[in-house]
Amino acid sequence: MNRLRQVVALSTVAAMALLSGCNDGSAKTSEQAENEKKEEVAVPVEVASVATGDISAVYSNTTSLEAENQAVIVAKSSEIITEIFVEEGDFVEKGQRMAQLNTDKLTLEVKRAEANLKRLKTELERNRRIYEKKMVSSDTYEKLKFDYQAQKAAYELSKLQLEFASVVAPISGVVSERMVKVGNMVNLNQAMFKVTDFDPLHAVIHVPERELSKLKTNQAAWLKVDAREQQLFTGKILRISPVVDPTSGTFKVTVEIENKNNALMPGMFGRVGIVYANHKDTLLISKDALIAEEQEPTVFKVNDGAVVKVNITTGFEDNNNIEVLTGLNSGDQVVIAGKNSLKDNSKVEILGQSKEADATSLAGLKVN
Structure with missing residues (x-):
C-alpha cells in the first residue's frame, strides 16, 4: 500500500513538472512573437x-529656332552715310526709312538727265513736223525717237538712284544688326542692316521615317527653351518635306511657333513636341x-x-x-x-x- 502511494506521488510531481514546462514554452513563444511584432517598423x-x-502622345526632338522672314538690307548706290534713324532692337515697319545717303551727286544726275530729256523732246517735236512735210529722212526721225526713249529711261533711272539714297526696310520686324556708322562710305550691295521678323518663328526638326504616319500639317505642337524654362509656347506643323533623306533616314518637319510677345529669339535652343493623339x-x-x-x-x-x-x-x-x-x-x-x-x-x-x-x-x- 505504501509503495502504491509513492508511485502516485511521483507521477503527480512529474505531471506538474511537465505542465509547468509546457506553460513556460508557450509563454516564451508568445513573448517572442510579440517582440517580433514590435520590431517591425513602418x-x-x-x-x-x-x-x-x-x-x-507626343513626338519630341531638339531644335534651334529660325526666323521665317529675315532680310539683309544692302546699299543700292555707293555714297557716304549722312544719317541713321534706327538702332538694334528697334521695330521697323515695311518701307520705313532706316538711313540716308548723300544725295548731292545724285540730285545733279537727275537734273542733267531731265535737261537732256527736255532738249530731245523739243528736237523730236520739231523733226516730227519736218518729217510730216517729207523734209527729213525716216532714218533720221526714227533715230531721234530712239534717242528720246533712251534719254527718258536714263532720266527715270537717275530718279530711281536718288530714291535708293533713302535706305528703307523691305519687311516689318526688329533691327537685329546694324553694320554701318554715320560717315561710312558704303559700296554698292554692301550690307548695312539686318531685320528679323520674330513672329512667327520656325522650329525645324528631322524626324525618323518610322514616325511619318503619325505627323501631318496643322497638328498642334509645343516648344520649351532653356532660356524660358517656366514657359510653354504653342504652335503647329507648318509643312512636312515630301522626301526622306536617304543618308540619315529622316524627313524635315517645320513647326511654326507663336511669338506674340517676342519672348523667343532666333537661335534659341529648345525641345519641340508634336501632339499626335489625345x-x-x-x-x-x-x-x-x-x-x-x-x-x-x-x-x-x-x-x-x-x-x-x-x-x-x-x-x-x-x-x-x-x-x-x-x-x-x-x-x-x-x-x-x-x-x-x-x-x-x-x-x-x-x-x-x-x-x-x-x-x-x-x-x-x-x-x-
Missing part, C-alpha cells in the same frame, strides 16, 4: 492618388511611382497601412505622368517616394498629404 513614404485626367478622362499616376528595377511596369499600392506590388498596363506618357490602362482604380494610393526600402507587404507610414498626378498635360492642344 517605413515612411510619400504617396500619390490615382487621378483622372487627359494625356497626350486620351481624355483616363487614369493617371506620377511617373515617380514606377519601380525601376522591375521588368514590367509595377507600383507599390497602399492597402490598410501596408503595400503590395501591383503589375500595371500602361499607355501614353508625358514629362510627368503615365497612363494606367489596367491594375489600378481611381483614388488608389501608390508610393512615389521611399520605394527603395519597401518589399511586398511592408508596413508604411504616410508622410504629408496624398498628392495627385499633375493633370496639367498637353492634352489641351488639339490634334487636327
